Amino acid sequence: MAVYTRVPTETLRDFLTRFDAGELRSAKGIAEGVENSNYLVDTTTGRFILTLYEKRVSAEDLPFFMALLDHLAARDQPVPPAIADRAGREIHELAGRPACLIRFLPGVSVTRPTPAQARSAGAALGRMHAALGDFDRVRPNSMGLESWRPLLDRCGGDLDRIAPDLFARIDTALAQVTAAWPAGLPRSAIHADLFPDNVLMLGDEVTGLIDFYFACTDLRALDLAIMHGAWAFDDAGRTLERDVSHALMAGYAEAFGLRDDERAALPVLARGACIRFFLTRAWDWLNTPADAMVTRKDPLAYLRRLEIYERLGEEAFA
Structure with a gap:
């Protein structure tokens, strides 16, 4: 995860109106990783990850990724599928980049696994x-x-x-x-x-x-x-x-x-x-x-x- 593309607060607030995800409370860029721009988004209904795809991730590949996550989620695997908006769309455009709002999962990543x-x-x-x-x-x-x-x-x-x-x-x-x-x-x-x-x-x-x-x-x-x-x-x-x-x-x-x-x-x-x-x-x-x-x-x-x-x-x- 990383941040290459900045998303203004007003733009993000407007983006969230497409979903039944509540109103924006806060958003923070996530610096770890190197591939996409990611934000931790808190709303009045919960917490989400907003991902903007860039660099090596092609918009043409996103349907494969979303289908894979949906497939695994349907089989009770611990994965974070994208959230569909009110029109049923999972893949969007935001700040000139393909973007998805993704279910937040609890837990932390470990740095030195036991x-x-x-x-x-x-x-x-x-x-x-x-x-x-x-x-x-x-x-x-x-x-x-x-x-x-x-x-x-x-x-x-x-x-x-x-x-x-x-x-x-x-x-x-x-x-x-x-x-x-x-x-x-x-x-x-x-x-x-x-x-x-x-x-x-x-x-x-x-x-x-x-x-x-x-x-x-x-x-x-x-x-x-x-x-x-x-x-x-x-x-x-x-x-x-x-x-x-x-x-x-x-x-x-x-x-x-x-x-x-x-x-x-x-x-x-x-x-x-x-x-x-x-x-x-x-x-x-x-x-x-x-x-x-x-x-x-x-x-x-x-x-x-x-x-x-x-x-x-x-x-x-x-």
Whole structure:
């Protein structure tokens, strides 16, 4: 979450008249994240999230995201569907951007997950995958394997401004991952971005899975690999926290199961996920405007994860 587009109070107050959502009391921009502009909105009837979509989120993809959330909500998954206005519309335009008013979910995101929290989060991902078994809409992964080489080339030699010889290091790693990328694994709709800040918790229990704006159709095990890299390391990516790793994997397997071929593919999928998040973080690091109300994230934290996965292989998931 972030704020790139400012919404004047008068504009927001007028926007809310389209809904049965009460009158505006307050609105506050949310700085975490890097993708969309988000506001925490309090009204006379409750609390909501207002999201304005920009940067990598295309308006053409919003119907897929909204259908996915509606599908999961109908199956009692802890997700925040968009709220329809009085005319039944979920997707709007506000301040020149596509926008949705979204149900607020209770809970907080954790910064250093405990094993118990990781187990619950892994189980939540497993239950989500089970609920998506009959979801038939398809969206290609806009940040999938085919996108990494073009993004690396766009970053180009500027990567070496972050660290010496960084372009060559990632170029080699990407070639190795591409050559080893698995075929024939189960595909489904996936979240593709289930970091701790996209999971809401009360104590050890999951109360919300949020920010589905990278959701797509891809290898199901890739979702687990992405989550492992986000949950099982310290923020700087220097240490694999094995108790958290084990709990996350156990929670997922207990809730949904994990095929032998999916488990065997996790090391290369995790390396690919590291490259994907390194590249998008590096691009943002190099190109985010200085005055944007946004928290930039260190791309080198994912280079360190990549090196640990390269060194440990399957042992990283034991």
